[in-house]
Amino acid sequence: MSEKIRSNPYLTGNFAPVRSEDxxxxxxxxxxxxxxxxxxYRTGPNPQFQPLDPNYHWFTGDGMVHAFRVGGGKVAYRN
Structure with missing residues:
Protein backbone atom coordinates (compact mmCIF):
# COMPACT_ATOMS: atom_id res chain seq x y z
CA MET A 1 0.00 0.00 0.00
CA SER A 2 1.18 3.50 -0.73
CA GLU A 3 -1.01 5.46 1.66
CA LYS A 4 0.21 9.03 2.16
CA ILE A 5 0.64 10.16 5.76
CA ARG A 6 -0.80 13.65 6.17
CA SER A 7 1.08 15.89 8.59
CA ASN A 8 -0.68 18.62 10.52
CA PRO A 9 0.27 22.03 9.04
CA TYR A 10 0.24 23.57 12.55
CA LEU A 11 3.01 21.20 13.70
CA THR A 12 5.48 21.45 10.80
CA GLY A 13 7.74 23.98 9.13
CA ASN A 14 7.59 27.47 10.61
CA PHE A 15 4.86 26.30 13.03
CA ALA A 16 6.88 23.35 14.39
CA PRO A 17 7.22 23.27 18.20
CA VAL A 18 10.34 24.81 19.76
CA ARG A 19 11.85 22.20 22.06
CA SER A 20 14.63 24.27 23.64
CA GLU A 21 14.48 26.91 26.34
CA ASP A 22 17.05 29.61 25.62
CA TYR A 41 6.90 39.84 24.40
CA ARG A 42 5.59 37.37 21.86
CA THR A 43 3.24 34.55 22.82
CA GLY A 44 2.25 31.72 20.58
CA PRO A 45 1.36 28.05 20.34
CA ASN A 46 3.98 25.51 21.27
CA PRO A 47 2.73 22.07 22.31
CA GLN A 48 4.97 20.43 24.89
CA PHE A 49 3.87 16.95 23.79
CA GLN A 50 2.55 15.54 20.53
CA PRO A 51 -1.16 16.46 20.45
CA LEU A 52 -3.53 13.50 20.70
CA ASP A 53 -6.16 15.18 18.54
CA PRO A 54 -5.42 14.64 14.82
CA ASN A 55 -7.34 17.88 14.16
CA TYR A 56 -5.04 19.92 16.44
CA HIS A 57 -5.26 23.67 15.90
CA TRP A 58 -2.72 26.18 17.22
CA PHE A 59 -5.43 28.07 19.17
CA THR A 60 -5.70 25.14 21.59
CA GLY A 61 -3.14 23.60 23.90
CA ASP A 62 0.20 24.70 25.30
CA GLY A 63 2.10 27.85 24.40
CA MET A 64 5.42 29.62 24.86
CA VAL A 65 6.38 33.20 25.67
CA HIS A 66 9.40 34.77 23.94
CA ALA A 67 10.96 37.98 25.28
CA PHE A 68 13.41 40.39 23.65
CA ARG A 69 14.93 42.82 26.19
CA VAL A 70 16.39 45.99 24.62
CA GLY A 71 18.39 48.52 26.61
CA GLY A 72 21.82 50.06 27.01
CA GLY A 73 22.70 49.26 23.40
CA LYS A 74 22.18 45.53 24.01
CA VAL A 75 19.50 42.98 23.14
CA ALA A 76 18.82 39.76 25.04
CA TYR A 77 16.44 36.91 24.18
CA ARG A 78 14.73 34.45 26.48
CA ASN A 79 11.88 32.00 26.11
Whole structure:
Protein backbone atom coordinates (compact mmCIF):
# COMPACT_ATOMS: atom_id res chain seq x y z
CA MET A 1 0.00 0.00 0.00
CA SER A 2 1.18 3.50 -0.73
CA GLU A 3 -1.01 5.46 1.66
CA LYS A 4 0.21 9.03 2.16
CA ILE A 5 0.64 10.16 5.76
CA ARG A 6 -0.80 13.65 6.17
CA SER A 7 1.08 15.89 8.59
CA ASN A 8 -0.68 18.62 10.52
CA PRO A 9 0.27 22.03 9.04
CA TYR A 10 0.24 23.57 12.55
CA LEU A 11 3.01 21.20 13.70
CA THR A 12 5.48 21.45 10.80
CA GLY A 13 7.74 23.98 9.13
CA ASN A 14 7.59 27.47 10.61
CA PHE A 15 4.86 26.30 13.03
CA ALA A 16 6.88 23.35 14.39
CA PRO A 17 7.22 23.27 18.20
CA VAL A 18 10.34 24.81 19.76
CA ARG A 19 11.85 22.20 22.06
CA SER A 20 14.63 24.27 23.64
CA GLU A 21 14.48 26.91 26.34
CA ASP A 22 17.05 29.61 25.62
CA UNK A 23 18.54 32.63 27.36
CA UNK A 24 21.29 34.54 25.54
CA UNK A 25 22.57 37.93 24.41
CA UNK A 26 22.16 38.75 20.74
CA UNK A 27 24.76 40.42 18.56
CA UNK A 28 23.84 43.99 17.65
CA UNK A 29 25.12 45.18 14.28
CA UNK A 30 25.24 48.97 14.23
CA UNK A 31 23.84 51.22 16.93
CA UNK A 32 20.50 51.18 18.71
CA UNK A 33 18.82 54.49 19.52
CA UNK A 34 19.76 55.65 23.03
CA UNK A 35 16.11 56.02 24.06
CA UNK A 36 15.14 52.50 22.97
CA UNK A 37 14.55 50.63 26.22
CA UNK A 38 11.98 47.96 26.96
CA UNK A 39 10.80 44.41 26.37
CA UNK A 40 8.94 42.90 23.43
CA TYR A 41 6.90 39.84 24.40
CA ARG A 42 5.59 37.37 21.86
CA THR A 43 3.24 34.55 22.82
CA GLY A 44 2.25 31.72 20.58
CA PRO A 45 1.36 28.05 20.34
CA ASN A 46 3.98 25.51 21.27
CA PRO A 47 2.73 22.07 22.31
CA GLN A 48 4.97 20.43 24.89
CA PHE A 49 3.87 16.95 23.79
CA GLN A 50 2.55 15.54 20.53
CA PRO A 51 -1.16 16.46 20.45
CA LEU A 52 -3.53 13.50 20.70
CA ASP A 53 -6.16 15.18 18.54
CA PRO A 54 -5.42 14.64 14.82
CA ASN A 55 -7.34 17.88 14.16
CA TYR A 56 -5.04 19.92 16.44
CA HIS A 57 -5.26 23.67 15.90
CA TRP A 58 -2.72 26.18 17.22
CA PHE A 59 -5.43 28.07 19.17
CA THR A 60 -5.70 25.14 21.59
CA GLY A 61 -3.14 23.60 23.90
CA ASP A 62 0.20 24.70 25.30
CA GLY A 63 2.10 27.85 24.40
CA MET A 64 5.42 29.62 24.86
CA VAL A 65 6.38 33.20 25.67
CA HIS A 66 9.40 34.77 23.94
CA ALA A 67 10.96 37.98 25.28
CA PHE A 68 13.41 40.39 23.65
CA ARG A 69 14.93 42.82 26.19
CA VAL A 70 16.39 45.99 24.62
CA GLY A 71 18.39 48.52 26.61
CA GLY A 72 21.82 50.06 27.01
CA GLY A 73 22.70 49.26 23.40
CA LYS A 74 22.18 45.53 24.01
CA VAL A 75 19.50 42.98 23.14
CA ALA A 76 18.82 39.76 25.04
CA TYR A 77 16.44 36.91 24.18
CA ARG A 78 14.73 34.45 26.48
CA ASN A 79 11.88 32.00 26.11
Missing amino acids: DFDLEVVGDLPAGLDGVL
